[in-house]
Amino acid sequence: xxxxxxxxxxxxxxxxxxxxxxxxxxxxxxxxxxxxxxxxxxxxxxxxxxxxxxxxxxxxxxxxxxxxxxxxxxxxxxxxxxxxxxxxxxxxxxxxxxxxxxxxxxxxxxxxxxxxxxxxxxxxxxxxxxxxxxxxxxxxxxxxxxxxxxxxxxxxxxxxxxxxxxxxxxxxxxxxxxxxxxxxxxxxxxxxxxxxxxxxxxxxxxxxxxxxxxxxxxxxxxxxxxxxxxxxxxxxxxxxxxxxxxxxxxxxxxxxxxxxxxxxxxxxxxxxxxxxxxxxxxxxxxxxxxxxxxxxxxxxxxxxxxxxxxxxxxxxxxxxxxxxxxxxxxxxxxxxxx
Amino acid sequence: xxxxxxxxxxxxxxxxxxxxxxxxxxxxxxxxxxxxxxxxxxxxxxxxxxxxxxxxxxxxxxxxxxxxxxxxxxxxxxxxxxxxxxxxxxxxxxxxxxxxxxxxxxxxxxxxxxxxxxxxxxxxxxxxxxxxxxxxxxxxxxxxxxxxxxxxxxxxxxxxxxxxxxxxxxxxxxxxxxxxxxxxxxxxxxxxxxxxxxxxxxxxxxxxxxxxxxxxxxxxxxxxxxxxxxxxxxxxxxxxxxxxxxxxxxxxxxxxxxxxxxxxxxxxxxxxxxxxxxxxxxxxxxxxxxxxxxxxxxxxxxxxxxxxxxxxxxxxxxxxxxxxxxxxxxxxxxxxxxxxxxxxxxxxxxxxxxxxxxxxxxxxxxxxxxxxxxxxxxxxxxxxxxxxxxxxxxxxxxxxxxxxxxxx
Ligand SMILES: Cc1ncc(C[n+]2csc(CCOP(=O)(O)OP(=O)(O)O)c2C)c(N)n1
Ligand SMILES: [Mg+2]
Numbered sequence: 010x011x012x013x014x015x016x017x018x019x020x021x022x023x024x025x026x027x028x029x030x031x032x033x034x035x036x037x038x039x040x041x042x043x044x045x046x047x048x049x050x051x052x053x054x055x056x057x058x059x060x061x062x063x064x065x066x067x068x069x070x071x072x073x074x075x076x077x078x079x080x081x082x083x084x085x086x087x088x089x090x091x092x093x094x095x096x097x098x099x100x101x102x103x104x105x106x107x108x109x110x111x112x113x114x115x116x117x118x119x120x121x122x123x124x125x126x127x128x129x130x131x132x133x134x135x136x137x138x139x140x141x142x143x144x145x146x147x148x149x150x151x152x153x154x155x156x157x158x159x160x161x162x163x164x165x166x167x168x169x170x171x172x173x174x175x176x177x178x179x180x181x182x183x184x185x186x187x188x189x190x191x192x193x194x195x196x197x198x199x200x201x202x203x204x205x206x207x208x209x210x211x212x213x214x215x216x217x218x219x220x221x222x223x224x225x226x227x228x229x230x231x232x233x234x235x236x237x238x239x240x241x242x243x244x245x246x247x248x249x250x251x252x253x254x255x256x257x258x259x260x261x262x263x264x265x266x267x268x269x270x271x272x273x274x275x276x277x278x279x280x281x282x283x284x285x286x287x288x289x290x291x292x293x294x295x296x297x298x299x300x301x302x303x304x305x306x307x308x309x310x311x312x313x314x315x316x317x318x319x320x321x322x323x324x325x326x327x328x329x330x331x332x333x334x335x336x337x338x339x340x341x342x343x344x345x346x347x
Numbered sequence: 348x349x350x351x352x353x354x355x356x357x358x359x360x361x362x363x364x365x366x367x368x369x370x371x372x373x374x375x376x377x378x379x380x381x382x383x384x385x386x387x388x389x390x391x392x393x394x395x396x397x398x399x400x401x402x403x404x405x406x407x408x409x410x411x412x413x414x415x416x417x418x419x420x421x422x423x424x425x426x427x428x429x430x431x432x433x434x435x436x437x438x439x440x441x442x443x444x445x446x447x448x449x450x451x452x453x454x455x456x457x458x459x460x461x462x463x464x465x466x467x468x469x470x471x472x473x474x475x476x477x478x479x480x481x482x483x484x485x486x487x488x489x490x491x492x493x494x495x496x497x498x499x500x501x502x503x504x505x506x507x508x509x510x511x512x513x514x515x516x517x518x519x520x521x522x523x524x525x526x527x528x529x530x531x532x533x534x535x536x537x538x539x540x541x542x543x544x545x546x547x548x549x550x551x552x553x554x555x556x557x558x559x560x561x562x563x564x565x566x567x568x569x570x571x572x573x574x575x576x577x578x579x580x581x582x583x584x585x586x587x588x589x590x591x592x593x594x595x596x597x598x599x600x601x602x603x604x605x606x607x608x609x610x611x612x613x614x615x616x617x618x619x620x621x622x623x624x625x626x627x628x629x630x631x632x633x634x635x636x637x638x639x640x641x642x643x644x645x646x647x648x649x650x651x652x653x654x655x656x657x658x659x660x661x662x663x664x665x666x667x668x669x670x671x672x673x674x675x676x677x678x679x680x681x682x683x684x685x686x687x688x689x690x691x692x693x694x695x696x697x698x699x700x701x702x703x704x705x706x707x708x709x710x711x712x713x714x715x716x717x718x719x720x721x722x723x724x725x726x727x728x729x730x731x732x733x734x735x736x737x738x739x740x741x742x743x744x745x746x747x748x749x750x751x752x753x754x755x
Contacts, residue, residue, distance in 0.1 A: 066599055098565065135451075135512060136513070323512055
């Protein structure tokens with residue numbers, strides 16, 4: 010099977026869909042000739058022409074707004090917002106328009122589009138290249154929210170997202186583009202070629218939206234997480250020896266609640282782990298749902314480990330980032346408290 | 348049967364890509380001195396042509412000609428030239444620091460130095476710039492300490508912004524330098540608000556808004572123009588057209604359909620298009636627009652035509668998307684060289700003095716860098732405690748709790 014990093018896998022997903030379906034178009038800032046600042050669309054313009062892969066003016070609201078118009082007409086736009094930190098000018102188009110077209114028109118008009126965007130920190134990018142705004146999208150009704158953690162899933166989920174008849178916000182943790190990252194920033198970087206999820210089949214396959222993945226089985230604590238934090242959780246599990254079950258949610262909305270509930274009922278402990286800020290983060294929703302469904306199975310309170318409630322700092326990146334030390338300490342305290 | 352042909356989708360293309368010869372034949376360059384100079388209270392509808400031509404002062408012989416040629420005091424010219432040389436030395440050194448892993452990020456303004464510097468020289472104390480990341484010249488033209496700039500770039504223990512902000516996104520209120528956002532376009536309209544406040548309060552301060560060609564596409568650019576048009580506040584709206592926005596040429600921002608200066612016409616705002624590599628033109632036009640604003644005649648939009656000689660940033664490689672020789676072929680030349688030749692022609696300067704100045708500033712920057720590095724590099728020396736400060740004026744309980752949890 011071909012080995013791919015996450016950039017190649019994402020590009021391959023678009024390539025597969027563009028070859029198969031003339032309605033798929035790709036655009037965004039610098040995505041055309043140059044192939045994107047992270048190279049995710051590299052080579053696509055050459056292959057499919059400027060009518061299907063093109064640069065957009067620097068106007069995020071315009072990118073999503075035009076994508077909605079195209080999608081309503083019958084195309085399947087897969088657009089890129091260069092960094093999730095720059096998605097806010099498009100927020101109105103996403104919240105008030107893409108998310109509601111179907112509802113307000115009784116399905117006369119729909120917006121089957123994908124907004125791909127790199128998110129998360131760990132690259133010394135400061136407050137404008139590091140944010141994790143996923144909960145701003147799960148909080149509104151009418152868009153699906155996906156966040157990937159490896160090349161295999163990235164390709165399969167992006168194909169599903171392009172085929173989906175509803176709008177999908179597709180987050181790509183940029184720190185994972187070239188390899189898994191467990192938060193040990195002082196150790197040599199790993200790449201995907203040695204990771205099983207770097208094996209990416211050729212051609213079309215899908216990973217369904219709304220299905221979580223149990224990446225590591227365990228008996229004592231369930232860790233609900235996604236994106237970069239999947240690897241941080243794995244490192245913390247290994248370093249503490251706590252027998253944690255790590256669930257990569259992959260899709261935040263719709264949420265695979267059955268997998269979550271089954272795991273928490275089994276382990277009796279639940280940690281919620283994300284890089285985004287704590288207050289009103291997606292972890293709050295997870296904690297509420299677990300509490301509603303698993304209350305009588307919980308042996309200790311649900312623990313949230315997240316970024317702090319500050320803007321993402323530059324120099325203090327590793328103080329901000331919820332790395333394996335913080336996760337490990339929380340795991341241990343959950344095991345000790347009874 | 349209708350005889351309509353299938354429609355075709357239009358995507359603008361630049362005149363060259365890697366492997367092509369650079370081609371600037373599409374850029375019309377009027378003779379220096381050919382553009383008229385209107386009075387500052389001119390009715391915008393009378394100077395529409397100034398948004399299409401290019402105001403230029405220095406001719407090919409290095410002589411200042413035409414109505415925009417001012418009698419600029421020698422010390423201003425000297426300071427302008429020296430500040431440009433200093434800025435270039437600074438940029439080179441900071442680029443090296445990034446390659447050495449001492450900072451995460453840097454952006455140069457090579458080839459665009461005249462714009463920020465001459466404009467700054469035309470401004471007064473109390474005025475406020477809303478700069479982009481490429482107007483370091485504003486600080487370098489003033490006496491703001493180099494060491495403080497470098498401390499910010501290194502995110503070290505003495506970083507005035509406490510390590511919180513990405514390198515080069517300075518904030519220096521006392522020097523009329525508004526905190527730079529990384530989000531494009533957002534501040535263009537804030538400058539208009541600042542100018543409106545000056546008018547509401549009955550002050551005489553003006554604001555200078557800055558934006559790149561690519562970023563004029565942002566909705567906030569248009570929000571700035573409509574507010575400036577409605578309230579006529581004392582603001583100068585600067586568009587730095589350096590031809591590129593990362594890999595996208597100015598046509599992707601609509602530059603092939605009309606000049607960026609012409610954007611202002613729909614709002615009834617006077618607009619001037621200027622050779623941004625001509626220090627004398629930049630200084631004269633800046634003074635005109637600033638005076639117009641301060642006298643209460645309202646906003647002016649200026650398109651500074653220039654070329655981004657440098658890569659977009661330390662994360663960029665322009666050889667992947669534009670002809671390699673393009674910057675050498677840029678027909679408006681180099682702003683430093685042009686001012687240098689003018690001053691030599693006037694007997695104020697020489698090649699030896701130029702070399703001396705280059706050495707002097709290179710040494711100044713090296714010394715300042717050394718001192719800054721003694722306070723730490725690449726975030727070392729920054730305090731985790733600072734991360735929680737300044738989110739609010741008073742730290743709310745939840746942040747206090749988080750800080751305690753972190754143990755700082
Ligand atoms: C809202 C927003 N969208 C996208 C970006 C990413 N970005 C940073 S600089 C840049 C290009 C800007 O080009 P231009 O306005 O021409 O300024 P220049 O870099 O040429 O000085 C882009 C797309 C951003 N910082 N903010
Ligand atoms: Mg530009």
